[in-house]
Structures are given as structure tokens and as C-alpha cells.
Amino acid sequence: MTVLSEAKKGIVERLSAALDGAPVHIEELETPPQPDWGDLAFPCFRLAQDLRKPPVEIARELAESCKPDGLIASAEAAGPYVNFRFDRAAFMRQAVEDILAGAGPLGGLRVHGDEKVMIEYGQPNTHKEFHVGHLRNVSLGLSVVLLERSVGRQVIPVSYIGDVGAHVARILWAYRRWHLDDQIPEDKGKFLGAIYTEATREVEEHPELKEEVSEVQRLLEARDGTWWSLWERTRRWSLDEFEAIFKELGATFERVYYESEVEEEGKRLAQELLKEGVAKRSQGAVVVDLEDEDLGVFLILKSDGAALYATKELALAQLKFREFTGISKSVHVVDTRQSLYFRQFFATLRRMGFDKELEHLSYEFVTLKEGAMSSRSGNVVTYRDFRDEMLRRTRQETQERHPDWGGERIDRAAWTIAEGAMKFGMLKQDPDKPIVFDIEEAISFDGFTGPYVQYAHARLSSILSKTAGQEGSWSAGESPEAEYSLVRRLADFPETVAAAAAGHRPSLLAQYLFELAQVTSSFYRDVPVLAAEEPDRGRRVLIARAARSVLAEGLGLLGIGAPDEM
Known part of the structure; x- marks a missing residue:
């Protein structure tokens, strides 16, 4: 149990006792809009x-019934709310010790050990470019995997790659027609993407070519x-x-599936559904009538017998659960x-x-200033x-x-910062x-960006590197507001991670880390660490270590590195 959950539990027990045993739920506790109003508040509406x-x-x-005890220093009525204040010295010490203990910043949050979930993400189509829209998919999917873990x-992360279909036929048709003798460039993805744009334009301008494709x-x-061949x-x-x-972005998969490996089984399955009465014929095509669920008609096989995306996906669902047993849920990260x-x-x-539990984790796609990103129009920013x-x-x-740094050191720092800027930029928005x-905006080193959060970590690392290996020690004493504000925010980390994991919303964690970086900046700006005298120095070293640990852990859950120097 974390210090914050312990404090909340104590408040709820006191309130319930004051209400003669009536239930009070932890979820009812709120954070006051102003820090000076208290640490937690209970609305009485x-x-x-x-009670009439x-x-x-x-x-x-x-408020009169809730007496100070343990982590709770006071309870005060403020209109229809009861505001609770923590015993700052006790709360701070326990919070920092919890973070720096063996359980780490998450403090024993791992409570879902019996659940197994499959997360499918990273689904680019072959013969097309990997663009920044795919980057959002990979960034979101990877972070959800890390949060769930x-x-x-x-967690079983898998990828499903579209390597057959109409787009492949169109590209290969155009390749053989106009580019068979071309010298193949190093960037083959861009080369194929340009051919796709060209083929699409030709077919749209000359509809009679559709038969050839x-x-x-x-x-x-x-x-x-x-x-x-x-x-x-x-x-x-x-x-x-x-x-x-995928390797560059840190995305690894236990299994990579391909449309080509389930295409024939999908066709067989469509015929089986037809025989069983689940599907029916409609103008020669095989469809599933879902009108009674207000979902229209689901086309699963074309009239000429050609497979569709749905044809293959139905077979894929069976294959996944056959290969990986004991899965309680399968999540599809798709736009x-x-x-x-x-x-x-x-x-x-x-x-x-x-009868398996299935979830579509949808996200909005990435657009350019001039409109939607589309491979067909060629208006694509490649990864x-x-x-x-x-x-x-x-x-x-x-x-x-750092003009004195060598090339390798510069390259290492530049990549860590660039990766942070890219992934944070994709994750700071809610998926919808x-x-x-x-x-x-994406590369800015100021404001709500990955590099800003990374810099807070690097700044703390720099400070701690100058403490001559001193671990720090806790001591009682008057703590400045900047110390308490930082530790109080650190204590919110486990609950933030739990909420982000439950809702598959890395954006909650990104927002938290940005706010934590702001509080951290105020801490090392307003409170001397290296120049402080004991016992303040030892306490502040511990706080700095705890803050660095949480920043590193949080960035890691977004799939972002935490540099020690920038």
C-alpha cells in the first residue's frame, strides 16, 4: 500500500465512523483546486x-468528528466540503522511502498477475511507406503494453501486417508496367509509396485499367x-x-501475423459460415446480416471469391486464441x-x-496542416x-x-531527445x-513536450552526480513549500499509472509527467540542494533521488528514454 492510499484509507474510515458506519468510498475523495485548501477533500452533497x-x-x-491521527494532521470544513491536510513530515518521509525502497516508484501496484491480455498493434501495410500515422499507432500500442505490464x-504483444490485397496488386501492376528496369533506391519504402501514388492516379484517370489490376x-x-516471385x-x-x-522504437512482438497466412483459411471459413446460416449470399457476395443490431451488412467475401480484410481477420481471431491459450482479452489498436x-x-x-472479450482501442489519425495524410494522394510525411x-x-x-562533446556522445543524446519528442508528441493527446x-511544436524544448520532461530528469542527474556518492538521509525539520509540493506530486504516481493502464490512456501519464517536471523545476530553482547545510542537504538529496526515479519510470512507461545529460 502506498502512502497516499494509506492516507485515503484512513480518511474514509474516519468519515464512515463519524457517519455511524455508513459507507464512504475512496473514489469520492477529491483533490482541492488550490493546494493551500488542503491535500484531499470530501464533498458532502x-x-x-x-441525513436531511x-x-x-x-x-x-x-470535520469536528475527524481528529488528527497518523498521516492526517487536520480536518476543516470549507462550505460543503471537508478538507484534510496531511502531517507533512510523516507523509513526506514515508512517500520518499516508499519510492526508494525495493518496490520502486510504483510501490507494489502490480495487482493483476492472473490476467493475460493480447495487444495487437504495429499494423503497417507492405509495399507502402511507414508514415507518422504509423508512429502514433506504435507509440500508443507500445505504451499500453508497458502500462499493462x-x-x-x-501481456502478449503481436503485430498483424497487411501483405496482400488490392493495394499490393495495384503497386505490382504499376511496377511491372513502368518501373521494372528502374534502379532500386536505398529507401525502398518511399520508392514503393511513390509507385502506389502513381498507380492510384492512373487508375482514377483511366477507369478501364481497373480490370488489369x-x-x-x-x-x-x-x-x-x-x-x-x-x-x-x-x-x-x-x-x-x-x-x-520496430527495433529502433523499442517495439517487440511475441508473434507477427500476416494477412497472407490466413487468407485461404478465411475463405474456407466464409463458406462454412454460409453453410451454417450465419452468413448468406447477396448479389453473389457472402455477407453477414447485422441489421438487427443496427450494424448494417458485413461483407466477408466478394462476389468473385476474392478475399477481403474481414475474410482474413475472422480466421486470424481463431488462430490467435488457438496459439495463445488463457487469454482473457484481445485488444486491437487501430485508427x-x-x-x-x-x-x-x-x-x-x-x-x-x-466468446472471448475483444476491444477496439481506437485513435484518431494524424493530419497535416493542409489535410488528412493519404498514401493515395502522396501527401505523406514518412517516419x-x-x-x-x-x-x-x-x-x-x-x-x-556542448561543443566539447564527441560525435558518438552527441548522437546518443540527439536520438534520445528526438525519440522523446516524437513519442511524447504522439501520446500527450487522448487517443480520440x-x-x-x-x-x-514536436521538437520544441519548452512547454508540454518530451524534451522538457527529459530535461527535468537530466537536471536532477546532474545535481546528484555532484553529491560525491552520498545517498542522503532523512531528517526532521521545517520543509519549504517547494519540497512538499514535489513530494506530494510524486505520491500521485502509482494512481496515475493505474488510471492510465485501466483506460489505455498514456495521455494521463504524459500530462502527469509534464506537471511533475514543472514542480521539479521549481524545486531545484527555489531550494538549494548541493549548497544546503545538513540536515537539509541529506533530505533534499533523497527527494531529488525519488523525483529522478519517478521521472525515469514514467518516461519508460511511455517508451521514452530518460537521459542523464542533454
């Missing part, structure tokens, strides 16, 4: 009807030797790029444009007798271009700050909020 008294009178009576769940897709599904070669280009990017599709997909699985521009700027900034990509 819901009690008014049962005004909330103000109830608050006054409860932090609270003790067993459809024939290529038919030959690919039949594994025609010439086309299949070209598919394998170009597919490998994309997979090599994806593997390098919000697929929301209707997933509602239809889950409803179809239920009609098939599939490589985005990363390279980040690195160019962070490297330049690091060189200007679109991101308008602005490179200037």
Missing part, C-alpha cells in the same frame, strides 16, 4: 438527502509464379524496413476510421460462438523523413550546447483527439 441536513452543516459536523498483467490480384491469390521480393523490402523501425468495421467484426464473431528532421535539429541543438502534425 450526496449525504444531504439521507444542508451539506454545509454536514461538513462542519464531520506495470500493473502486473501478462483486378487480374493481377487474381493471379496473386492463385500464386502465379511470375507475380508471386515479384511479390515475395518486394514484400521483403517492406518487412526489412518495418523490422528496423478510429475502422470503428464500424470492428463493431461488425465483433458482432460476427459472437454469432460464430466466439524516416520525420525522424531524420528531428535528429538533424536535436543534433544541432546538442552541438551548440486528432493530431495536427507540426514539426516545430
Whole structure:
């Protein structure tokens, strides 16, 4: 139990006792809008009807009944609220000791050891570019994996890569038609992406070409030797790029699935559903009628027998749970444009007798200032271009700050900062909020950014490196407000992580870390650590160590490194 949960438990017990045993829930406690009002507050509105008294009178009576004890120093009525203040010396000492103890900053938060969850993310399509929209997917999926593990769940991260389909046929058709003799550039992803844009434009301008593309897709599904060989070669280009990017971003998977491995099983399954009456024929196509659930009609096989995304995904669902037993839940991290599709997909699985818990973790896509990002129009910011521009700027900034550093040291710092800027920029927004990509904002070293949080960690590391190996020691004494404000915010970390994990919202943690970095900045600006005399110096060293530990742990849960120097 953390110090904050212990304090809350004590408050709830006192309130319940004052109410003759009536239940009071920890969730009812609030944080006052102003720190000087107290540390926690209990609103009395819901009690008014049962007690037949005004909330103000109830608050006054409860405050009088709650005497100081343990971590609670006082209880005061403030209108319809009871404001509680902690015993600062006791609270601070226990909070810092908890963070620096063996359990670490999360303080025994890992409480879901029996639950196993599969999280699918990282789903780029081969033969296309890996763009900054994919970066949001990977950043979100990776952080959710790390958050779930932090609270003790067993997590199986998997990826599902689209390596067949209409887009592949279109690209290979255009490649053989116009680019077969081209010299292959180093950036093969961009090369294929340009061909896709070209092919799309040609087909839109000349609709009669659609028949040629459809024939290529038919030959690919039949594994025609010439086309299949070209598919394998170009597919490998994309997979090599994806593997390098996933490794660079720290995303690892226990299993990578491919559409091509479930395509035939999906077709067989569609025919089986047709025989069982789950699906039916509609103008030659195989569909599942979901009108009674207000979900329309779900197309699972085209009239010409060609597979769709749904065809393959139905087979994939069965394969996942066959390969990994004991899974309590499967989470699909896919953008919000697929929301209707997933509602239809889950409803179809239920009609098939599939009783597993499934969740679509949707997120809005990334847009440019001039509109939506689209491979078809060619209006794409690739991950490589985005990363390279980040690195160019962070490297330049690091060189200007540290002209005496060597190249390897500069490169290491520049990448850590660039990665922090990219991932934090993708995670600080709630998943349901679109991101308008602005490179200037993404790389800023000020404000609500990853580098700002990273700098707070680096600044503390610099201070602690000069303490000559002194671990610090706790001592009683008058603590300045900046000390208490920092420790009080540190104590919120476990609950913030728990909330972020429960809601699959890394944005809650990003916001917390930004606010913690602000409080940390005030601490090392207003309170001397190295120049302080004992016993203040020892106490402040411990607080600095605790703050650095929480910042590092929090950044790590976002998949971001915590540099010791910047």
C-alpha cells in the first residue's frame, strides 16, 4: 500500500465512523483546486438527502468528528466540503522511502498477475511507406503494453501486417508496367509509396485499367509464379524496413501475423459460415446480416471469391486464441476510421460462438496542416523523413550546447531527445483527439513536450552526480513549500499509472509527467540542494533521488528514454 492510499484509507474510515458506519468510498475523495485548501477533500452533497441536513452543516459536523491521527494532521470544513491536510513530515518521509525502497516508484501496484491480455498493434501495410500515422499507432500500442505490464498483467504483444490485397496488386501492376528496369533506391519504402501514388492516379484517370489490376490480384491469390516471385521480393523490402523501425522504437512482438497466412483459411471459413446460416449470399457476395443490431451488412467475401480484410481477420481471431491459450482479452489498436468495421467484426464473431472479450482501442489519425495524410494522394510525411528532421535539429541543438562533446556522445543524446519528442508528441493527446502534425511544436524544448520532461530528469542527474556518492538521509525539520509540493506530486504516481493502464490512456501519464517536471523545476530553482547545510542537504538529496526515479519510470512507461545529460 502506498502512502497516499494509506492516507485515503484512513480518511474514509474516519468519515464512515463519524457517519455511524455508513459507507464512504475512496473514489469520492477529491483533490482541492488550490493546494493551500488542503491535500484531499470530501464533498458532502450526496449525504444531504439521507441525513436531511444542508451539506454545509454536514461538513462542519464531520470535520469536528475527524481528529488528527497518523498521516492526517487536520480536518476543516470549507462550505460543503471537508478538507484534510496531511502531517507533512510523516507523509513526506514515508512517500520518499516508499519510492526508494525495493518496490520502486510504483510501490507494489502490480495487482493483476492472473490476467493475460493480447495487444495487437504495429499494423503497417507492405509495399507502402511507414508514415507518422504509423508512429502514433506504435507509440500508443507500445505504451499500453508497458502500462499493462506495470500493473502486473501478462501481456502478449503481436503485430498483424497487411501483405496482400488490392493495394499490393495495384503497386505490382504499376511496377511491372513502368518501373521494372528502374534502379532500386536505398529507401525502398518511399520508392514503393511513390509507385502506389502513381498507380492510384492512373487508375482514377483511366477507369478501364481497373480490370488489369483486378487480374493481377487474381493471379496473386492463385500464386502465379511470375507475380508471386515479384511479390515475395518486394514484400521483403517492406518487412526489412518495418523490422528496423520496430527495433529502433523499442517495439517487440511475441508473434507477427500476416494477412497472407490466413487468407485461404478465411475463405474456407466464409463458406462454412454460409453453410451454417450465419452468413448468406447477396448479389453473389457472402455477407453477414447485422441489421438487427443496427450494424448494417458485413461483407466477408466478394462476389468473385476474392478475399477481403474481414475474410482474413475472422480466421486470424481463431488462430490467435488457438496459439495463445488463457487469454482473457484481445485488444486491437487501430485508427478510429475502422470503428464500424470492428463493431461488425465483433458482432460476427459472437454469432460464430466466439466468446472471448475483444476491444477496439481506437485513435484518431494524424493530419497535416493542409489535410488528412493519404498514401493515395502522396501527401505523406514518412517516419524516416520525420525522424531524420528531428535528429538533424536535436543534433544541432546538442552541438551548440556542448561543443566539447564527441560525435558518438552527441548522437546518443540527439536520438534520445528526438525519440522523446516524437513519442511524447504522439501520446500527450487522448487517443480520440486528432493530431495536427507540426514539426516545430514536436521538437520544441519548452512547454508540454518530451524534451522538457527529459530535461527535468537530466537536471536532477546532474545535481546528484555532484553529491560525491552520498545517498542522503532523512531528517526532521521545517520543509519549504517547494519540497512538499514535489513530494506530494510524486505520491500521485502509482494512481496515475493505474488510471492510465485501466483506460489505455498514456495521455494521463504524459500530462502527469509534464506537471511533475514543472514542480521539479521549481524545486531545484527555489531550494538549494548541493549548497544546503545538513540536515537539509541529506533530505533534499533523497527527494531529488525519488523525483529522478519517478521521472525515469514514467518516461519508460511511455517508451521514452530518460537521459542523464542533454
